[in-house]
Amino acid sequence: MFLFKSSQNHDGNDPLQRDAKVKELKVALGPLSGRNAKFCTDACLRRYLEARNCNVDKAKKMVEETLKWRDAYKPEEIRWHEVAHEGETGKVSRANFHDREGRTVLIMRPGKQNTTSAEGNVRHLVYLLENAILNLPEGQEQMVWMIDYTGFSMSTSLSVRTARDIINILQNHYPERLGIAVLYNPPRIFYAFWRAVKYFLDPKTSQKVKFVYPKNKDSAELMRSYFDVENLPKEFGGIATLEYDHEEFSRMMAEDDIKASRYWGFDDKSSYAAQGCVTRDVSVQPILPSGHSKAEVAPEPF
Numbered sequence: 001m002f003l004f005k006s007s008q009n010h011d012g013n014d015p016l017q018r019d020a021k022v023k024e025l026k027v028a029l030g031p032l033s034g035r036n037a038k039f040c041t042d043a044c045l046r047r048y049l050e051a052r053n054c055n056v057d058k059a060k061k062m063v064e065e066t067l068k069w070r071d072a073y074k075p076e077e078i079r080w081h082e083v084a085h086e087g088e089t090g091k092v093s094r095a096n097f098h099d100r101e102g103r104t105v106l107i108m109r110p111g112k113q114n115t116t117s118a119e120g121n122v123r124h125l126v127y128l129l130e131n132a133i134l135n136l137p138e139g140q141e142q143m144v145w146m147i148d149y150t151g152f153s154m155s156t157s158l159s160v161r162t163a164r165d166i167i168n169i170l171q172n173h174y175p176e177r178l179g180i181a182v183l184y185n186p187p188r189i190f191y192a193f194w195r196a197v198k199y200f201l202d203p204k205t206s207q208k209v210k211f212v213y214p215k216n217k218d219s220a221e222l223m224r225s226y227f228d229v230e231n232l233p234k235e236f237g238g239i240a241t242l243e244y245d246h247e248e249f250s251r252m253m254a255e256d257d258i259k260a261s262r263y264w265g266f267d268d269k270s271s272y273a274a275q276g277c278v279t280r281d282v283s284v285q286p287i288l289p290s291g292h293s294k295a296e297v298a299p300e301p302f
Contacts, residue, residue, distance in 0.1 A: 018046060018054075022042050022045050022049065025045050026040075028060045029063060029064070036067050038264065038265070039066075046141075048063050050175070062175070065173075073126070075130050079127075080127070083124040085120075086121060086123075087250075089112040090107075090112055092128050094131060097232070100226060100228065101179070102140055103143050103179050104136050104140075105145075106128060106146070107147075108145060109148050110149060110157060110158075111148075111149065111151025112151065118159070118161075121166075122162070122165060129170075129177070130260070133177070134256060141176065142178060142179035143178065144178075144179050144181075146184065146236055147181065149190060150235065154192075163193075171200075178205070182212050182223070183209060184212050184237075219237070220237060223237050
């Protein structure tokens with residue numbers, strides 16, 4: 001699948017210097033209102049500075065381009081019922097567990113590709129990125145991607161052109177959102193696709209990509225360092241049972257859509273009722289792996 005591009009090296013590692021850069025970037029951007037002000041938090045601006053080596057002018061340009069893109073694409077307004085058909089096979093979904101740092105996990109299954117629409121695939125992924133961000137714990141800015149290559153073939157793979165288009169969105173408008181990307185048991189035929197996609201990634205992002213294989217000691221140790229094996233699905237070398245239930249996932253996404261609407265300052269609850277979706281006023285928790293309690297899937301200290 002596809003990864004976030006980021007910078008290689010930068011100064012500004014000192015917390016006081018970073019805070020000063022954030023203030024400088026705020027001044028450069030000028031007054032913001034509405035959703036733009038909601039989007040441009042201090043944490044957000046730090047990520048853009050990170051992506052541009054703490055160069056305020058370059059970070060300002062990057063933020064402004066993102067605000068233009070968000071104004072046109074309106075990712076925060078995408079609703080599950082608009083993209084649900086893309087997710088019927090569970091090719092991309094938000095996991096019901098976190099890594100040891102409490103980061104949201106997106107599970108991707110390229111072998112379950114079910115459509116050929118480039119725009120549909122992009123829109124579906126953008127929706128789930130926004131949803132993953134919405135469900136990050138306070139103080140956490142990054143997510144984890146876990147990619148299961150069971151059933152992968154070149155016929156089910158997205159085109160390199162679509163991959164490039166997705167990477168352009170991710171690297172320009174979601175900088176420094178990727179913590180790690182676990183590529184689990186990719187087949188040999190995947191490497192031709194990887195070589196093409198890797199061309200668009202910088203070395204720092206490539207270092208976040210972890211190739212993991214079953215029955216491999218080093219791989220098993222790496223997975224244990226990032227995840228609680230009791231929460232990890234068997235598909236990724238754990239012991240938990242986890243199957244994608246499209247109806248249940250749709251219910252969770254519909255409820256998260258209400259939460260997103262309230263976060264961004266608009267209420268479209270009636271649209272979900274019209275779609276026959278659940279609209280309870282609750283904070284939704286993902287379904288837990290079989291045989292495990294809510295307490296057991298809480299992220300552990302890293």
